[in-house]
Amino acid sequence: MAAPPRPPSEPRDARQALAAASVLGPFFAWSPWFDRAGWRPLTDLLDGDVLAERVDAAATTLRTRCDLPADAVPVRVVASVTFLGLAARLVSPPLGAAVVGGALPIAGPEDLWWRPPTAGPWPLAHGPLDVLPTGDLDDRSVSAALVETAAQGPVRLLLDAFRARFRLSPQVLWGNVASALAGAAGVLxxxxxxxxxxxxxxxxxxxxxxxxxxxxxxxxxxPNRARWFLVRRNCCLYYRIPGGGTCGDCVLTSPAQRWRHWRSVLAGPAKPPA
Structure with a gap:
């Protein structure tokens, strides 16, 4: 596939806000895009066949790493977990930039590029981006802008593609988005x-x-620490992978397990909530 034309340099404020976000960790980093080999437009992932290739690659990696037989890893489960990882890469940098960098980058699917991940989070790159300054906005206005530009933008398009290809529940997929966003806010x-x-x-x-x-x-x-945790109303399906267990925010995680998870993150608050 021919590489898309190289975009011009992005506005300075987008670079600054995204640079501030990238300090938070690898899930918060989008690289400036240049016409290098290996980058593909994010819109390629709207093709069900491309998604199937990526999910198959993830399943192969999982089977190899965990020494599992081929039939032990349901495709729909891998698809859900793959979408969760991609959603985290799409919501974390805008959240970090808006909160820490003072500006929300506004990226459509045509503004982003990806490369196949070898390990860790999906590599994503961005072209020139409009930004919404957030320093003088109230929290709810930032929330609304984040949902409109990220959740209702590239994330929704990819969610619809995963749903159509793998017959996944929209409740599970939107739960994955909520989990990704809550995870990003927690890391931040x-x-x-x-x-x-x-x-x-x-x-x-x-x-x-x-x-x-x-x-x-x-x-x-x-109550003495500004740290919130999500308790989902559904599950990403990871527990269906042998040895997978449940995540800290999963609806299937017991209250005792959930409290132990919170305690480990908070380094031991005095007592569990009533």
Whole structure:
């Protein structure tokens, strides 16, 4: 496939906001895109056959790493987990840039490129981006803008493609998006405590808006620390992989297991919530 034309340099404020986000960790980093071999437009992932190739590659990696037989890893489960990882890469940099960098990058699917991941998060790159300054916006306005531009933008398009190809429930897929966003807000709060309150407020506002409304509840186990955790109302299906277990935010995780997870993150608040 011929590479798309090289975009011009992106606006300075987009670079600065995304650079601030990238310090939070690899899931928050989008690279500036250049016409190098290996990058493919994000729109390629709207093709069901391309998605099937990526999910098959993920299943092969999982089987090899865990020494599992081919029939032990259901395709729909791998597809759900693959989408969760991709959703995290699409929502984390905008959230980080909006909260820590003072500007929300607005990226459509035509503005982003990807490369097949070898290990760790999906490599994503961006072209020139419009931005919405967020420093003077209230938290709910940032939440609404984040949902409109990210969740209702590239994420929704990819969600619809995964749903059509793999017959996945939209409730599971939107739950994955909520999990990705909550995970990003949690990492942000841990890495940049000065921004923890705003990260939690933006997350809470986003989860009150469709299509994320109803995907789960937020809990603040320690009233003295600005750290929220999501309790999902559904599951990403990872537990169906032999040895997979459940995630900390999963609806299937027991209250005791969930509390142990929160305690490990918070380094031991005095007592569990009532």
């Amino acid at each position: 709060a841990d890495a940049a405590p000065a921004h923890a309150e705003r990260a939690g407020a933006v997350l809470a506002g986003a989860l009150e808006l469709p299509p994320l409304a109803g995907t789960g509840n937020l809990v603040r186990p320690d």
